[in-house]
Amino acid sequence: MSKVTLKINGETHELDVPQDMPLLWALRDKLDLVGTKYSCGIGVCGTCTVLVNGTPMRSCVMPAVTMASMDITTIEGLDPAGNHPVQKAWNEVDVPQCGYCQGGQILTASALLERNSNPTDEDIDAAMSGVLCRCGTYHRIRKAIKLAAKNTAGTGGAA
């Protein structure tokens, strides 16, 4: 077991974890932060995406002990009230079907809008193609990202 201090959603947590435990399981089983979901375990589906210093990363393959001093944002921390423009657009466009992958989709989309406030379809496809959705909500993900971009235009960024 190894000690690690993680900064998650602005809060500091001291944890005792196995050396190789991925951040995903530290979040879910040690901290009961269950918004981050398991799906493939090998970093190919994007369901478990979290933001690490603002960049979307796969929490299922990153050992928690390597994440000390990083700024980690999970879906619970994006805006707990659900008022982030991406969250609002997701609700308004009614993107979710089963909803299981949507935390990863939303965090990835929010990172895209941070660096590109007016993405084209191609930009969206390039940024979002790493996050799989079995229900097939892709068509609405494109719409919701454009709506979030529109609603944040002139306000100086997506968040």
Place this chain on the structure above:
Amino acid sequence: MSIRADSKVMDRRAFLKVSMLASGALLVGIGHTGNLSAAEIAAGTWKANLYVRINVDGTVTIVSKNPEAGQGVKTAFPMVVAECLNVDWKNVSVEQAPLDDRYGRQVVGGSRGTPDGWDDLRIAGTAACQMLTAAAAREWGVPVAECPAKDGAVLHTASGESRRFETLLEIAAGLPVPAVSELRLKSRPADFELLGTYVPGVDNPGIVTGQGLFGCDTRIEGMLYAVFEKCATFGGRVRKANVEQVRNLPGVTHAFVVDGTDNLTELLPGVAIVARTWWEAQSARKQLKVEWETGHSDSTAAYDAQAQALSKQHGDILRADGNVEKAFDSAKQVVEASYYYPFVSHTNMEPQNCTALYHESGKLELWAPSQNPKGGRALISRTLGIPEDRIHVNLTRIGGGFGRRLRHDFMVEAAWIAKVTGRPVQLQWTREDDMRHDFYRPAAWHHFKAGIDEGGRMTAFDHHFITFGVNGETVSGAGLSPDHYPAGLVPNFRLRQSIIETHVPTGPWRSPGHSAYCWAYQGFFDEVAHAAGRDQLEFRMNLLSKSYGKPPLDLERTSGALKIAADKAGWGQRRLEANHGLGLAFHYDHGGFVSHVAEVVADGSNIRVLKVWSGIDVGPVINLSGASNQVEGAVVDALSTAQMEITFANGAAVQSNFSDQPLLRINQAPEIECHFIQSDNSPSGLGEPPIAAATPAICNAVFAATGTRIRQLPFSRSGISV
């Protein structure tokens, strides 16, 4: 021929019960003769299978018996109540019921949630509204007819009086309960204000903020985490395992062998490892060494060889109309082609899991993302010897169903492990467990031969269907109804069937059967129309213009859905760019009529589906957003699944994760445009009907764009990539 079905309400013999709760809320319950005994009805002791509660703060709560798996039932149901009760739908919320026998069918499956709930929800909402209106009329001493209800209040237009519903609850509770036959139920799209509008899902706020809604999010004080290792070869038994060694690994609390049974749908043999965290259980699993005893070695290669041999045999005749051989002899043209689709997995984003707690009292409690919790409870009762009334099942949100969670293997495994450990345990399968221990949609081979007459009409259709079975009976998901079209649309028709014996677990997969064989039929129709030199739309409309004997589907509604999809796509009305192609297909299943037209652009053998236009007739649309979501998702599912294939070697599945079984990605997904025919028919569900025709519409468009006919799935077997 279209049939209106309002009278169903009467036929079902519904009963109402209205009571006042201690909280002051008004409770309206509905029961049916089908679920209740005559004695219960006579004595008035019957228990309702749906409740609507109007609370003292004016909010309305309905108890929903159906689990939510993304099909949108949790939003659609309160919308129906709000429409009939005349309250703001945002004041109507859903309480998820646990498994409870008085609720009758509690299944996500068969696209039956909407049709099953439609009458009860309308009756409850309308009855409550009529009673509240009558209460206000009595208070004011005016005729009921002068008192419309709107936005949670009763109005008297002439006097300008109004009363909120919550001020009328006690008075209403003292009034006679109207007979169901006296209720004026809204049933047509023209009657609706809320229904048919675009309403976001009620769980969206929880989903977008990462709340723990799903089965795997269940957290219980003192809970342990489990993995369960099964033999890769289906049904293999444990000869020996190093469980003593595994038990000493970090974090591990229990490791033991489960003998299980040899029934693939029940508790399979394996080794359970339980630990303080899931990661520790899974890490310990890597040190697990099991010697398995296996009994068979099914393989895709052997299936292919058997199918090849069977294709030369005649097969069993399942249906024969007219005389196909004679019709072929007199046909102007004969077209032959063979189609093949592989086994595919369900691949729910949330891998199978279940949480269980065995209480010292002998009571078992479960939290299960199950599409059929009642079936799970029965299996657990049988396997563990716990009476059903000692098993309580909580229903969680489901991270994708598609038919996979109609099976209960993950539930009985969790229950067994919880009973052995005596601790709350969450069993979480890995993706690899999930993909290698699925109940797959079965593969099949279709050998078609059609005769075309002078007028270009299909006069004969011979079909040799090679499918899978056990002891000569088709396995789950592998059957084909002899009454399925084109039976009944062609004067000379023959369906022959041959069966390959299998040891692979199979099961229902979104629109079972239809989602697979519709592609073969509609691809072959394209070939026949092409050979006859006829337009694809005109050929199909003509095929749907006449039946021989009982029609296999509603010809008018099927044609209507096809026509609107074709019109919106500009079929025959616009010039396509080079390398573009349009394809279309129709289908009917689970009460829904859905046709699609796809536009594809090709760059050599690489194609992209640009857009799909969908024509849909499922009667009145309840939630336009939810309904469109099902159609859009089904189109993506169809294209995604057409790239997938599960193969077998040594009796085990070869593929195990998204790395070798990739789902479609956003950059490959088309735009989708939904066009609903808002007919007056009773509504049918939409989880299943939109998928079947999507695959062939896309493949027919690929042919139009490239000249390559996709007769084998996945696309890669036909030399096409997306």
